[in-house]
Structure formats: C-alpha cells, structure tokens
Amino acid sequence: MGSIVLDMSMSLDGFIAGPDDNASDGLGVNGHRLHAWLAEGGGDDPLTFRPSGRSGEIFDEVMATGAVLVGRRTFDLAGRWNGDHHDGVPIFVPTHHPPPDDAPSGPANITYVTDGVESAAAQAKAAAGDRNVMMHGADLAQSCLRAGVLDEMEIHIIPVLLGQGRRLFDHLSADHIELEITRVVDAPGVTHLHYRVNRTL
C-alpha cells in the first residue's frame, strides 16, 4: 500500500497563501509567488505547468499518485479541478457539509467523506492501491497530523518571505512530531524537501 504524501509550496516564513485570500483569489496577496517554480526553466509543457530539470522530476513523482486527498476549502478554491486533478484519479474530500443530495453531484470520481479524516485517508489509500496518495490543503494537513494519518511530506520551500497570510503548520499541539529527511533537492528558485513523518515518537 502506498503512502499519504502532503504536497505543498511554502514560503520560508511558513505561508501557503498570502493575506486576504478568498473565493476569487485563493492564493491571497502575492500568494501566486509560491507557485512560480512550476514555470522555472521554461516549462516543458505550459498547459500542465510542468517545470524542467530536477523540479520536473519532483513534479512527475507527485503526479504519479493514485488518488488525491484534499481539504474542502482548497478543493473549492481550485474550482474542484473540474472533477479531474490528474489522470482522472479518484478525489476524496473530507467535509462536514457535503453538497446537498439534490445538487449536481459532479464527476463520479469525487467522494465527499463525512466520517472523519481517518476514514478519508483509509479510503484514499485503498483507492490508490500501490501508488501514493497526494494530499493538498493546510487545514487538512493539520487535521491529519493531529490524527496521525500523514505518512510523508514533500514541501517546496520558496525563497520569499510573505510576511502575512495562511500558515501551513498552525494549530498543532505542543507534542512535537519527529520527521526524517528522506530527500533534499536544490532546484532553481525552490528547495524540495521530502520527509517521512515518524509517528512512533
């Protein structure tokens, strides 16, 4: 079975969106800066924003995942990816308030999960089979860290201080969580850090 891997771009000062993020501007003021690395090196394919070089290898790895686990807010802000994040893999969205039954249910590969992040994580892992699950969203990451169901993290550290905005790591308890550095990739305009979450400590 694969791992649940959080995939997020974060400023050195810990933000994944600038201030004043909202439905019409999901990344907030200057937040788009965090995703500029996707266009570094000229990008082999502007339609999919695949970067070149080592960042491209990281990008390919992330996109080889077999399911997506995403927070409701991130999911909605991204326009629900029109139902297809990549390759039509199943998308799981933990939420307390799924769309009403009589609303258009959208593509069949979207599953709203109302019985908690542990259940959502288990369903996503089962759906992904031997492949990993890509996780998106700061609130969801925090919930999964608290619940102990996050296996790995691929954090793209961006060389910028946003100063204010939405933090990736926030609202956690003071029980510290040990990580293991499993890969460091120094690429143009971004440092890709891969960690395994050590839940035994």
Added chain:
Amino acid sequence: MGSIVLDMSMSLDGFIAGPDDNASDGLGVNGHRLHAWLAEGGGDDPLTFRPSGRSGEIFDEVMATGAVLVGRRTFDLAGRWNGDHHDGVPIFVPTHHPPPDDAPSGPANITYVTDGVESAAAQAKAAAGDRNVMMHGADLAQSCLRAGVLDEMEIHIIPVLLGQGRRLFDHLSADHIELEITRVVDAPGVTHLHYRVNRTL
C-alpha cells in the same frame, strides 16, 4: 565590508524555541531539539559542540565572523556568553534598556546600542571589517528585516514539528521580501539553507 548574516536553527514549522520559554529555560519545551544537529556525527570537539562532516564546515563558516549582533533577550538567555561568543569578537546588543551605568559593565567587547538597529548593524559591520557579522535572535531578525539591514540568512531547518513556541518569522508586514537561494547543504539531521536578502524588490 562583510555581510550581516542571520544564523538560526528553525523547526520545519518555523519555531526557534518551544512553548514556555523563560529565563531558566531559554529554549522552551522541546526547544533543545533544534540544536541536536550540533552534536550529529559525533562532534569533533564536545566542548565547542562542533559537528562533523558538512555541518562542521557550516559551523566553521559561522564562527569565522568578525562580530556578533544579538537581540537583548537572546543575549541574556545565553548568559551573555560570559562576554565571549567566540574568539573574543565584539558583541553588539541593540536595546532600549541597557544595564544601569553603575552595574558591572562586563567585558569591554560588549556594546549596548540604544539608537536603533540600523546603528547597531552599522557599528557591528565596522567592527567586523572584512569579515561577516553573525546575527542571533528572532525579534532582532524581524526588526532588521523591517529596517532593511539584514544581508543574508543561514537557516538550519530541523526535521521536527514543534507545534507551538516562538516563531523566527513573525510580525512582518505583508510587503513580501524576495530571497535568493545561495547554498543548500543536506547534512545528517539538518538542512542548511543560505539566502541573500534581496532588498531591491
């Protein structure tokens, strides 16, 4: 003339001390974890905590600085290093409340600067000559970033989530500050990231 280089160990979630830091426990709960890398690899010299391998090279570089610029809180918590941080280089401490004139003044290489961080930075640079100035302290780092007098940063990213504590980057404005990645060192138990602060953007 050298550069002013902030040198800090920071958890992946942005903390430089755990919660409940105080005069008797300057690093707070679990905060000592952030400095474990100094003992990685067996340390060539347990008295000075010099680590081995590539972390040792980073350590040597930091210790080759010609002056220290440190926040008052950090300075006091560190026991004022008994007046000698390393090699007897001059130490500059910006503060609104220097010790009273009739208090023991301590070693002559400590200068309390009361007319602002710009002045303290200029004095430290002048004292360091061609060498760099090592800067310590989160509050001071924030003040110097706001004042535009920080040149570089050597951030030791520690693979741990402390969850709560004292953040390195906090209380900054939403005017984002561009950085340039100048070196990435992947060492056991720590990732050393060096940045140049780009003040022209």
